[in-house]
Amino acid sequence: MEVSELVRTLLTKRGITDEETIAKFLQPDFVRDTHDPMALQEMDRAIGRILSAMQHKEKITLYADFDCDGIPGAAVLYDTFAKIGYENIEVYIPHRDMEGYGFHTDAIEKLAKKGVSLIITIDVGTVAYEGASHAKQRGIDVIVTDHHEVKETLPDAFAIINPKLGNYPFRDLCGAAVAWKLASALLTEGRKRNLAAFTAIPEGWEKWLLDLVAIATIADMVPLVGENRTLAYFGLTVLRKTQRPGIRALCAQLRLRQSELTEDDISFSFAPRINAASRMGDPETAFQLLVAKNSRDAEKLVAHLEELNARRKGAVGSIVREAKKRVSMRFSSADQVIVLGDVEWKPALLGLVANSIVGERGGLVCMWGRNGKGELKGSCRSDGSISVVELFSRAALSFEEYGGHHGSGGFSVSHEAVHTLHDVLKNAAAQIEAATIQKRDEYDATVALSEISFPLFRDVSRLAPFGLGNLKPIFRIPRASIGSVRSFGKEKNHVEVTLSCFATGVTARAFDFFRLPSDFAFAPQPGQESDVLATLVHDTFRGQNSLALRLVDITRVT
Template sequence: MPIMSSDLLTYPDLVQTLLKKRGITTAEKAEQFLNPNFERDVRDPSGILNMEKAVERILCAIDAGEHIVIYADYDCDGIPGATLFNDFLRKINYENFEVYIPHRNTEGYGLNNKALDLLASRGVTLVITIDCGIADVEEAAHALALGIDLIVTDHHLPQDVLPKAFTIVNSKQAGDTYHDNMLCGAAVAWKLVSALLAKRGEVWGVPIGWEKWLLDMAGLSTIADMVPLQNENRALAKYGLTVLRKSRRPGLLALLAKMDMVQGNIVEDDIGFMIGPRINAASRMGEPMDAFRLLSAETREEAEEYADRLIHLNDARKGMVAGMVKEARKHLEMRELREVIVIGNPLWKPGLVGLVASNLVEAYSRSVFVWGRTEDGVIKGSCRSDGTVNVVELMTSVREGVFEGVGGHEEAGGFSVSSDFIHTLEDELVRVYQNVRKEKEETQLSIDASVTLREVNWSTWKVIEQFAPFGMGNPKPTFLFEGVRIDNARRFGKEDAHLELSFEGSPVKAISFFDERGDTFVSGNIVDLAATMELNTFRGKRELRLRIVNVTKKA
């Protein structure tokens, strides 16, 4: 563990311990981490490479009344990004623009030539991408040929060849020296809006600081897209949650009401498990524009309509995924498992197969490829790594012609494959697996501190809150409770899917949702419990409880 600077010894012991676990050993770093500050941590957007060029081109388009298109990805990063850019253009009373979000199943990710042709036919001369475009070399050339200027704003890793766009705003590209290159797509869009307002906001009559109201969308995406919650992202997530708790956005209010959520209590988990999946359900199950229409709704009636639609789509999505997982497991139980699993069904929606793949990786500890068929007959799928292989490297190692298209990163990817090869795809992947296999890194349970059940109190909670918001790069503190005796263990929820433990001599309860561990716990069992601490506000309650990470019986 890093050596703690003496000037941090004034902090309480638990604060010191949690800081050390996060590699924070100086007073300066501790102050920055524990007390995110907007003015200090959210830097001038002009420090991002090509930002000024993008601003000048957009201002030129606004002055000339050009037809502008905001072209966004269909997930819970692109859609909030499109929403905040829509809010900005409406705020300055600019009307000659539209938002275009491609259909996940029929168009796929990123720019596509058919969409560009359509936009050109409508007289579009400027396309601004959000959360996509950095890999679309061919499509960028097509846009240029159509007379469309393309401004790419993205956060995905640039390839060796960049698209020939008018300009590219992406801090991961070579030559960019911005202090934080891990912003999500919506945050990059928010930086662009901030730069535009810094340049012309006074002329447009926009109050100074108005862009902070757009942080509900930038913060939503920062948490939902699982970028590291460090540096500027930490401030964007914190202030984004603050704005989300106060936002008067009709669509957000309607969605929260239908989920019986109290707006003032929104935390990171609510985005990850409640709000985000419903935004993503639009593209997985229907039209991604429905999620945009929800978030950008201006009337209560419109908001209610689209909130109902997304709730319904998400419910249908959960049922469909559960059925797909059940069917997949049934088939896998009847066959010999190999190093790589390939499974699919022409009736499965490609927009859902990634969720199935994630489930199967957990269940079978193998890299998994799951496929379905689009409405126009194309076989598309998603894959997830078990940690023994880079799935993109695996896919690109098979012989040419097997895959029609591949993409993604080390842990997760997407692919399309011809019907000629789909039934031999597992053979092809297994054949090259050993050539690209790597040693799996053993993930040991990381414990932040050993504590007693008596320390699950409001004083400890106040310390933990200083470390929020939690997410990638800043996980919730995990505590070890050694040798605690179970008073009662019960299953609850639909099909008894959840587990609740209570303990002798303590009012504290520990829960695990969708708990699949086979162990049966009974009164009197002595266990070592690893858990995170959380505030339960369900149905107006306000109580502390534990979320089980691991629990083992002691001999």
């Protein structure tokens, strides 16, 4: 196949060099690149139990995590049961602040009193020992669908479906993708049994649910390689065509062209709003938006979601400002582990705050606050140089609970242990050997400002969707002339720089969010020449249809 020199360079940096692998990467094939759902351990057992529950009209609850993986995953299974025509089903999403992450006994008790006999979890449950045992005591079978790290022992659940168990060929699916695998297997088995409710559903209908899988896969920051790349690639295709009223209303509100949606739109527009619902104590709004059946309901839900997101941004911004002040006072640039907390901080918001600090200084940042029940809970984020889940395991005695992935995690800590948490994590980090995810090069390729064009953008976009494991290429643009420099946004905390090429007169808009001109290695000033590190983005700001540069850094001319 024809591949430009630039694309070959970018592929080589990803370890993709032979022609067959290049072709597979650039041209995903759904059948070839996805795996049989029945290859997931205990899938057959789970499907048998669900079909039995449906036959006996049992009450089923979908118990989902409250983030932008669990909520889309719940929508996947809810839509599947709705398509089958099974109505004795409900969705339970725990309150982020009052209940927190996990499969809680109090919630199970409420469900038991309502006559629930089968619970299917989404994006939670792999370490839910107490919850699974309590459900069993109350006569409730639990089918866990999850993707979080597995420990030596497993909960006493009826079935646990997790790609990290058994011999499934790809271990890094997100929670919603595991839920979609369950939905696909359920539909296939129902057709095999010649059940009328299943045979009436067109073959391949489940692929229309991939819009939700793409949202979750990208939002949950699982590696966009292997099967995840395929699910995200085809999920974005579905997302651009979906008739789902909630997605269409969200695009209209955000002035996004649905037919041109990218992973950036999910990361920077969809996911923050879906997550904002639970961060502000109302996860059901996000779920109801994804499963809305008409535009009128969808528009009302989007309006409410926008209100929640505006409140979330204000609250996060306030904490970020205070946290950054404390970081500058207490830590040096050499410190790779940062721990900050305040009993006035809301734990639901702290993952975003940690992200902001990691994005600015790298390393690992843990933030803690006090929830509505008086418990100290927090979030950790890493730039990949330190594994969060490995760090937690080495400091396990300091936590009451913990869990997560390589790049992120959550924890609860006692009022006593919190005072020594920084020292414990700092010592644990020092014991961890070389990171399993290597830091990337400073940039991927050099291009002149005059070369920035839609043909170049389309060429680079052949590698999309971008994300963890397939990062968006960073370009070095040498000797760019700085025109105007301005801060924008309500709090003037975003930066925009106009660049021009002296030789050709070509200009470009460059920007970044939550950065000041002084944050760059070489603070931009009108009239100076600089080397610019940036990614290439499709710019729809103020209705434009052009290209722009998302700033990574501005440096002295080399």
